[in-house]
Amino acid sequence: MAEGEKVRRPGGRSARVQAAVHAAVTELVAERGYGNFTIAEVAARAGVADTSVYRRWGDLETLSAEVVSSWLTTHASMPDTGSLEGDLQAYAAGVADDILGPQGLAVLRLLIALSSGGEPGLRARDAFVAGRRIQLQEMLDRAAARGEQVPPGLSVVDFILAPLYIRVLFGMPLPAADVRTQVARLLADAQGKGAPSSPG
Structure with missing residues (x-):
């Protein structure tokens, strides 16, 4: 999604059509993988012409890119618990719930497939990364304003987001206890205290 461009939020019948088409795309990706279905099959699944x-949407790639951008927009909660540890724990738990949900894994696989494709897919990838970066920086800036010691944004990706995404893609999602351990490792690293052992 280009800078300044927003995912459309239509109302009424248009919104219902968009939701049905988006759901059809994620269902077909989950069942067959990206590239193994057509717009005609998406339309039939969604019950539209x-x-x-x-x-x-013009083509499947543009439609799929919008599905990814829209999913991120609607699954991007930012906790404010009053402490960085609480925020990170809640954020990590929310991300884990999202990607383990009925659409999350399909959208993640769709994003990866689009990233190796044309311009719409690359824009979707960039929007996904930029959205996560903005979220994390808001959280870290808020903690810094409270006087807390904060890690670099990239460390949050390395310690929390990357393990969550990679493990889910390989069918080995992190248990909740291990997600909490990752947050503890991140905060220990930021404070220069060394990190607890990584989860197995």
Whole structure:
């Protein structure tokens, strides 16, 4: 998604069509993988005319890129617990719940597939990364304003987001206790105290 561009939020019938089409894409990705279905099949699954899908999105890549951007926008809660540790624990738990949900893994796989494709996919990837970066920086800036010692944003990616995403992609999601351990490792590293042992 280009800078300054926002995911459309239509109302009424248009919103219902968008939701049905987006759901059809994620279902088909989960069942078959990206690239193994057509717009006609998306339209049939969503219960709309394929001409409507073509007219609105043009091609499958553009539609899929919007699915990724829209999913991020609607699954991007930012906790404010009053402490960085609490925020990170809640944030990590929320991300874990999202990617383990009925659409999360499909959207993550869709994002990876799009990242190796054309311009719409690259924009979706960049929007996903930028969105996560903005979220994390807001959290860290708030903690710094409270006088807490904060890690670099990239460390949050390395210690929390990367393990969550990679483990889920390989079918080995992190248990809740291990997610908490990752947060503890991140905070210990930021304070220069050394980190607890990484989860197995």
